[in-house]
Amino acid sequence: MAKTKTRDRMNNEINAGSMADIAFLLLIFFLVTTTIAEDKGILVKLPPWSDEEPDITKLKERNVFSVLVNAQNQLLVRDEPARIGELRERAKEFIMNPANRPDLAEGPRNAIISLKNDRGTDYDTYLAVYNELKGAYDELWDELSQRRYGEPYSEEMPFAQRKAIRDDIPMVLSEAEPTNFGEEN
Amino acid sequence: MAKFSKKRGKSSPAISTASLPDIIFMLLFFFMMVTVLRDSDLKLQVNTPEATQLTKLDEKSLVNYIYVGRPTQQYQAVYGTSPRIQLGDKISGVDDIPLFLEQHKVKLPEAKRSRITSSLRVDGEVTMGIVQDVKTKLRKSNQLKINYSAGTRATELD
Numbered sequence: 369m370a371k372t373k374t375r376d377r378m379n380n381e382i383n384a385g386s387m388a389d390i391a392f393l394l395l396i397f398f399l400v401t402t403t404i405a406e407d408k409g410i411l412v413k414l415p416p417w418s419d420e421e422p423d424i425t426k427l428k429e430r431n432v433f434s435v436l437v438n439a440q441n442q443l444l445v446r447d448e449p450a451r452i453g454e455l456r457e458r459a460k461e462f463i464m465n466p467a468n469r470p471d472l473a474e475g476p477r478n479a480i481i482s483l484k485n486d487r488g489t490d491y492d493t494y495l496a497v498y499n500e501l502k503g504a505y506d507e508l509w510d511e512l513s514q515r516r517y518g519e520p521y522s523e524e525m526p527f528a529q530r531k532a533i534r535d536d537i538p539m540v541l542s543e544a545e546p547t548n549f550g551e552e553n
Numbered sequence: 554m555a556k557f558s559k560k561r562g563k564s565s566p567a568i569s570t571a572s573l574p575d576i577i578f579m580l581l582f583f584f585m586m587v588t589v590l591r592d593s594d595l596k597l598q599v600n601t602p603e604a605t606q607l608t609k610l611d612e613k614s615l616v617n618y619i620y621v622g623r624p625t626q627q628y629q630a631v632y633g634t635s636p637r638i639q640l641g642d643k644i645s646g647v648d649d650i651p652l653f654l655e656q657h658k659v660k661l662p663e664a665k666r667s668r669i670t671s672s673l674r675v676d677g678e679v680t681m682g683i684v685q686d687v688k689t690k691l692r693k694s695n696q697l698k699i700n701y702s703a704g705t706r707a708t709e710l711d
Contacts, residue, residue: 409610
């Protein structure tokens, strides 16, 4: 009698009814702790460090688009005050120079954007300016890519096409050593 | 006509809940994969600015984070109120950056080391002085790929 009883018990299956509860518990734990944090930002490649002062005297003035930001977060673009909002359009016009104006760049390959800020400039302003300058190049690449390949410029494009575009409109954004007039401590 | 009467005659069968655990487990695994248990708690207040020309950083293990901002209220007694740098989970100085980069680098296989990106999470109200010091140090340590962390901006600039 006893023997048959144990055999019956062995044939019993494990009750899987509470499995869902256990899974739910874990699920809720991970739901709460999860942060689908996507990190986005402006990707920048810094120039390698060199102790020598770069020599910029040999550049023609028409090829340099100088942007200065002071400690009061004011902009000076090519020796005139400017707003951040108009920066992108002006940079685009400068780089491409569609009307062949004598005071703008000779061509996109010669264009150089020079950015200089103060140690007292707000990071907010600096990044907004950088964003606009990068945006100008991004838009120009997009336009060229649309004209040539009929699709917007993206990382998914074949490497050769991307390189061709970047060779025609190279992004030259040089950052000078900042001035130190208005740093707070 | 026959069709309709037939249907009404049938009693509705109970939905089988046998596959419920499987579904839940599937969700569970999904969240387990995407979850990131916060490794460092922030001692600084960092509100990154907003921008439009953003790039997504995909491989998390190749990114190291450098935070710059003012200490939060509870740490102000210790660290003061002027902007500081946080590496990992401790407040550091600019001179600690090379060691921090090296510690991150040795954990990665050789082939991937050239793709390491430094993500600069900088508070928008910080002035450029400290950011410039960090940038200079990164250049000197030959860590040239950096990412200014920023949120997405929808509105136009004036």
